[in-house]
Amino acid sequence: MPESTPWDDIAVPDTDFNVRQVGGQRAVPCNWGRNSDGECLFLIDLQGDHTSQYRRNVATVKGIGVDLRSAGPGLQRLVLTLERHVDRDLFAGLCRTLSASLADAPDSASALGIALTHIRRWKHFLSGRGSHLSPEEVRGLFAELQFLSELIGRQGAAVAVEAWLGPERSHQDFIFGNTAVEVKSLSGAERNSVRISSEDQLESLNDRLFLRIYRLSSGSGGPQLLSLNGMVGRVQGLISDPDAADAFERRLVTHGYAPLPEYDEPAFVVSEKTTYDVREGFPRMTRSGLPDGIMKVGYEIKLEAIADYECDEGNALEGA
Secondary structure: OOOOOOOOOOOOOOOOEEEEEOOOOOOOOEEEEEEOOOOEEEEEEEEOOOHHHHHHHOOOEOOEEEEEEEEEOOEEEEEEEEOOOOOHHHHHHHHHHHHHHHOOOOOHHHHHHHHHHHHHHHHHHHHOOOOOOOHHHHHHHHHHHHHHHHHHHHHOHHHHHHHEOHHHOOOOOEEEOOEEEEEEEEEOOOOOEEEEOOOOOOOOOOOEEEEEEEEEEEEOOOOOOEEHHHHHHHHHHHOOOHHHHHHHHHHHHHOOOOOOHHHHOOEEEEEEEEEEEOOOOOOOOOHHHOOOOOOOOOEEEEHHHHHHHEEOHHHHHOOO
């Protein structure tokens, strides 16, 4: 049975549209709505004239109509309309996330800016035909973003985002300078081994290759815990360059991520972080070392077997 949506109990009007206001105290009112064609709407009421801001920043999104309309003297309304090409449940999730982001908007200009930023993210996601991430994929993406945030602090946002090649199906998750880094996540309950998914993952043409492992503990709240959505927001806050921000959004889409409410849980904290220098003697299976006729190898490495290769975490951030 399909999940319920905010539009289920809104009647289809004969003309114009019917609305129901989103609950809670807000400086900028938001509404769920249906128009006379039965289409699902999300509407944001704005004080003043925001035409110039809208025209500078609006993005066209396949399957979603975006329109700024007059709503009376000194009033405008941003109207998002679900068209036939986008699933209603997905649109509901996107609008709920937008609604939550707008809850603390202090004024109409800020609200419109937040909305247009979200719409640009939706454009990337919908054009990439993203799907829901599995729990394992959520942990894996969280770990990659944790490393990305650290790399931004060391190398800057432009270099760090360009180095993030995991979404592009590169053999390693990060390549920068003459350094490659493969990032893995382990849940707190998992045994002390790490899964290597191919014979290429621990073989690199770069001079230096590191394996970074994050052990993630999960919970439902707390000051140090971050959900996947929270981690995405943290990284976005570290990127001020528009080109790097756009590249980051594209990589998230390629990874299959969209800012959906289900990624508000679980929340994680990095309980342990370990870096290994994948140098000569490191136990691994590589393409160059496989017998003829063997391909697509996956295997696990016991962490106790690579303890001698542990190194300072800063080594994986240098890019020398």
